[in-house]
Amino acid sequence: MSTATLLTVEQFEQLPDDGARYELKDGELVRMANAKAGHERTKFRIERSLIAYILQHPIGEIYSESSFALSSSRVCIPGVSFLRNELVAAADPEHIFRGAPDLAIEVVSDSESALELRQKIQDYLDAGSKAVWAVYPKLRVVTVYDQSGAREFRGDRVLEAPEILPGFQAKVNQFFE
Numbered sequence: 253m254s255t256a257t258l259l260t261v262e263q264f265e266q267l268p269d270d271g272a273r274y275e276l277k278d279g280e281l282v283r284m285a286n287a288k289a290g291h292e293r294t295k296f297r298i299e300r301s302l303i304a305y306i307l308q309h310p311i312g313e314i315y316s317e318s319s320f321a322l323s324s325s326r327v328c329i330p331g332v333s334f335l336r337n338e339l340v341a342a343a344d345p346e347h348i349f350r351g352a353p354d355l356a357i358e359v360v361s362d363s364e365s366a367l368e369l370r371q372k373i374q375d376y377l378d379a380g381s382k383a384v385w386a387v388y389p390k391l392r393v394v395t396v397y398d399q400s401g402a403r404e405f406r407g408d409r410v411l412e413a414p415e416i417l418p419g420f421q422a423k424v425n426q427f428f429e
Contacts, residue, residue, distance in 0.1 A: 261321040276327035285363045294389045295331045295359050301422045312336040319348040322379035328372055330356035352379035355416050359387045373397050382416050392428045
């Protein structure tokens with residue numbers, strides 16, 4: 253029987269850059285799959301909507317593929333994230349973000365299991381995210397998770413996040429067109 257070497261966030265940060273992206277799950281290093289073009293297009297459309305909002309309402313910053321240490325043994329990399337200005341100012345520029353983003357957005361790929369995704373969503377919420385958007389490009393659906401549960405948005409339905417992004421509105425279809 254072999255045993256895996258478990259890493260802390262501090263050890264994770266000191267790993268040499270080999271060009272791959274990794275998350276840390278219960279201390280175990282997990283290599284992330286390479287994103288396909290459709291995944292990246294969806295992510296770009298989400299970023300574009302959020303950046304347009306932030307340019308008009310400078311309440312925080314939008315990040316793409318940034319690492320967040322959610323606990324001493326868990327690091328996640330949401331596709332897109334939003335942090336209020338207070339969280340940005342508190343971040344140590346020499347380390348990965350400590351704690352969860354206010355909003356974590358996961359563009360769900362075919363390689364991600366439902367169980368893995370659901371655990372990651374719960375980890376974000378447990379670490380302090382106010383909401384997590386799970387974006388399913390093939391289904392053209394966004395599921396919004398927060399402490400009150402989950403809600404599904406599709407088509408021309410308007411996606412809002414009044415507690416996080418006051419005044420932000422986007423039709424779900426615009427993420428997939």
